[in-house]
Amino acid sequence: MFWIIGGDAIARELFASDDPQRWTNRVAEQFEHVAWEGFRFYDLIFPLFIFLVGCVLPYSLRKYAGNPRVVYGRIIRRGLFLVLLGLLVNGVLQFDFANMRFAHVLERIGIAYVVAALLYLHTTWRGQAVAAAAILLGYWAIFEFIPPPGGVAGDYSIEGNLAGYIDRNYLPGIILEKYYGYGDNEGYLSTIPAPATALLGLLAGTFLQSTAKPWRKVFWLASAGLVCLVVGNLWGLSFPIIKNLWTSSFVLVAGGWSLLLLSLFYAIVDVLGLHRLAFFWVVIGMNAITIYVGQRIVDFGEISNFFFGGIARLSGSSSTLVLLLGVIALKWGLLYFLYRHRIFLRV
Template identity: 55%
Template structure:
């Protein structure tokens, strides 16, 4: 019997750069795995490489790239702020496909799968945060994997209990309700509608009720993945659920593309307009932030779906599919595998030889490319041997 976390599976067809097998109608779309891989690329080293290239170029365009690859300090939106919500959006997008496979097995099987995945993801997040050190006073309970776990679990249950129209209505209620709460209920000692770093309601709730330590590196007055902000983050996943239902519908391929584009543009327009009243803020995961990030996610999904699954240009996607097939693996692996040391072992001589001939910025590019290559080759080995981390 397979382990509940590491699963050796032939469910996903093996693909290479020359021949990427088309998914069966019952399987997830290849474009979703490729887009997930594109998203994870920035987490595992793409951002570092792009910054190094931008610094090396020493151009005005390079400065713009560097700025966009930094998070907005508080209010505002930069492309780097899209990475996490895009992943949550895709978590929701695959739900109609994955839960659809369990139809006919009864609600018990569906609930067991949802509970297992939620608990294992949350436990994996605590493991990454050092829970085995048993240093409870300094343990951060919140985290990226923990938020993914909660958003997945809640969105999955909503998908089971509500129709597509019900999911859409609930999404609107979440976004409007969160705005109403933040705008009309102030933290003790602060006024309602205070969206400042120190005075916002979400931060106060974290300080009062969030288990574990509030880390200064996670803005100090609350947690980036805190309690109250998880509610609108569920909305991000629900937006993905609606996109998944749209892709599973019987509509024509180009109609699906057009629908995703239209929804993406509308989300962007509403989000930017709403941002005049309720600031776009990633840490607070404000409702306009959900719509702006969701709009961009819809447009990216439309692009990947059109190119990969409609036009069937697939060879270029192999690089991203390898990453997307083991997204959780490569998020966790650097905690246990020192890819920096591994890269230095193989490229240390090259680093020394280039010291006399290339600039420091050029060596930074080489180092960043080396680490990213090492991680991708690790994932490629797992992919070729059909080893996938499943929860």
């Protein structure tokens, strides 16, 4: 969430250069999405959210494992709330449905959450692993063997892929150019493998609750991450790594990095006990949805200019960076105020 609320813009401002040969440009491009095939750091943010949604399920639902019926309503309500919140962010209250984008990241998170939560309540970790594998293989088979009308099976191009065809013809509202133009990157078909991302997180969360010793958990989480990276990249040779289509290879590569990051931060925060290092991020994470939606309503850029515009003007070439840092400071300050007063938007 730090990157979404302005950290990405700061990174690009710090590292981007007019000199195409400068090494910092390669760092800056990691804070932008790949246009189509491939993987960059910025492509990890969304799947990492879904991975963490799955990771916390064993902690929030474990007490209901023996009597799952009592929590069905809560699970469905949370899923629906995320879907409705996604529509709200997209402008549903403007009632201009023909010119509205209907798909949204929050809707995909809600769907993945419901599927993973129900599987957690009714299956063992083996069943969840089988379900994740079945989803990934089934999604591959859809692309590999079902051609779009007038096209060919196994077409992973921007213009000819099956998911794009379905979105263009059956997804209501408009298809925006910034979401690759020929389909929506949170459209119908590409949502199918998203629960597999949540299931990878669910398996990791279940393992964290096991009786294994802490450093063994670190080792096995990191090992699982490396295995996912290897398998994902090898699969990507025939089923390309494409975030916009959420291909199965993309799920594994993103899952691999998610597992490695989880093992790293588990080692730092839980095993080594360096809790203070996490405080800055905890403040943001405790109200992630609040700031994600709130920045669409509140113009933090204008507020930053009001408070820091003078400093920015005196900073010369660093003026943009000053204003961007001001935006982050204002957002974090708001979140800290909410944190101190124990005010949290819970889904």
